[in-house]
Amino acid sequence: MSASGGESGVLTVIPLTGGSGERGVAPSLTGGAGERGVAPAPHPAMGSRVRGATLVLVLLIVGGSTSLLLLLVPPTSTTRDFYSHAATDIRGRRVDLEAYRGSVSLVVNVASECGYTQAHYGALQKLYRELGPTHFKVLAFPCNQFGAQEPGSNSEVEAFARHTQGASFPLFAKSLVLGANAEPALRFLFDALGQEPRWNFWKFLVDADGRPVGAWGPDTPVEDLRPAIVGLVRDVILKRRAEEL
Template sequence: MEALGGYPVKSSGPKIRKLTVLLSMTVGVGCLFLLQPRKPVDFYSFEVKDSKGRAVSLEKYRGKASLVVNVASHSEQTGEAYESLQELHKELGTSHFNVLAFPCGQFGDTETGTSSSIEAFAKSTYGVTFPFFGKIKIMGSEAEPAFKFLTDSVQKIPKWNFWKFLVNPEGKVVRFWRADEPMESVRQEVATLVREIIVKKRAEL
C-alpha cells in the first residue's frame, strides 16, 4: 500500500483485526460471568421448597433471627421438642424471630411421611405455627444446599433429629445445639439475639 507521493505505508489491518477479536472475547467472557447464577453467600441467599413443593426464597427471613431445626414426627424427642419450639416461636414472635422446620428422614423410621402430611401432623398434634419446609436430606451428596451451608459453617453434621442452628439477621450461623442439649440454653441465646435486633432497629429510627 502506498501513500500519496509513492511512499509505502505499513498496513494496520491485521492489528485492528486482532484488537477487535480480543475485545470481542473480553466482552463475551464478561457477559458469561454476569449470566452465571450468583453463588449463595449466606443462609438467606438460598431457595428451598415448602411443604407443598413450591419454591421459596429464604430472603423473606433476612433481618431476623432464625432457629433452623431438622425435625421428625416419630422420634423419642418429638413431643417435647415440638412443644418447646412452639413455645419459643410464640414467645418471641415473628417480627424478629422464626423457628424454621426442615423434616428429615435419614434417621431410621423417625420421619416416613410426605412433606405435607408431616406438617399436617405437627400442626394437628402439637399446634405448631412456625414455617415448615419440604422433606430434605442433610447428609451425603444429596444434602439440601441450604442445610449443608449450616453444617459446613459449624463443621458438624447432625447425628439425630432436632439439632438446632441459630442464624443471625445477616444469614450467618452463630451457634448450634445437639438434640440432647437443654432447651433453656437455646431460649437464652435466641432471646439475647432478638434483643440485640430490637435495640439496633430502634437506634436506626
Template sequence: MEALGGYPTKTTAQKSRMFTVLFSLMVSVGCLFLLQTKLAKSRKPKDLYSFEVKDAKGRTVSLERYRGKVSLVVNVASHSEHTELNYRALQDLHKELGTSHFNVLAFPCGQYGETEPGNSYDIESFAKTTYGVTFPFFSKIKILGSDPNPAFKFITDSVQKVPRWNFWKFLVNPEGKVVRFWRPEENILSVREEAVSLVRDIILKKRVEL
C-alpha cells in the same frame, strides 16, 4: 517452493501465523474459563438467607424473607423420642419471640431411622394438628450422604458438625450466619437465652435508628 512430489511446503511465516492464531485461541479459551469460574464463585451464596428452598407444598421460596431476623433451624421428625418435647418447646419459643424478629424453621429429614417416613405435606399437617405448631415447614430434605440439601449443607459446613439424630438446632443471626448449635438432649432454655439475646440486639438497633 515445492517439496518432492509437487506439494507446496509451508513457509516459516505461515507456520508462525498458525502458531499465533492457535496461541490466541488458547488464551481466549483460558480467559473465558477463568471468567466463568469467577462469576460462578460470585454467585455462590454467602449466607443462609441467600438460598432458595422448597416449602412443604413443593413451591420454591427464598430464605431472603428471613433476613434481618433471627432463625432457629431444626431438622425435625414426627416419630422420634424427642418429637413431643421439642415440638411443644419450639412452638412456645416461636410464639414468645414473635415472627417480627424470630422464626423457627423446620426441615424434616427421613435419614435417621424410621422417625420421618411421611411426605412433606403429611409431616406439616401432623405437626400442626397434633402439636399446634405454627412455624414454617419446608420440604423433606437429605442431610447425610453425597447429595445433601444445599441450604442445610451450608449450615453444617458453618459449624463443622452434621446432625447425628433429629432435632439438632442451629441458631442463625440476622445476617444469615450460623452462630451456635445444640444437640437434641440439650436444654431448650439455653437456646431461648441465646435467641432472646439476638432478638434484643435487633430491637435496640431499630430504636437507635429511629
C-alpha cells in the same frame, strides 16, 4: 501484549483443576526451543491450605523464551450467607430465604416418630410464640435419614405438626441433610459450623444477617438456647430503633 518482530509476548492462562484442590498436571506444552514441558504437580499440602482453590497455569512467552507459572487461585463463594439460599416449603412452593433476613432463625431437622418429638415440638412452639414471629423464626426441615422416623408424605408431616403438635412456625419439605444431595441451605450451615446432624432435632442458630452462630444436639433442651436467642433478638430490636431515629 505484542510488539514487532521477535519482541512479542504471549500470556496464556490455562486452568488445571477445579473443585477441592486435587493434584493436577498441566497439558503438554511446547517451549521456546521446541521441547515439550509439563508443569509440576502442586505440592500435596496446597489442597489442605486452600480448599476448593483452582490451580492455574500461566504460560508466558517473551522474546522467544518460555516461562511456566503455576498459580493457586483462592475459591470464591457465590452464596454469602444462609438467607442467600432458597428452599421448598411443605406444600411444594419455592421459598427465598431472603424473606427471613432481619430475623433470628432457629433451624431444626425435625421428625414425627422420634423419642425427642414431643418435647421439642412443644418447646419450639413456645419459643416461637413468645419471641416471634417478627424478630424470631423457627424453620423446621423434616428428615427421614435418622432411624426412618419421618416416613410420611409432606402432607402427613404437615398435618401432624399443625394439628397434633400445634406448630405454627414455617415448615419445609422433607429434606436430605446428609450426603451429596443434602439440602443446600442446610449444607451451608453444616459446613460453616463444622458440625452436621447425627440424629433428629439438631438445632442451628442463625443471626439476623444469615450468619451461623451455633449448633446443639437433641440432648440440649430448646429452653437452654433462650439466652442466646434473646440476646440476638435484642440486638435486632436495638438496631431497628437506632435506624428509626
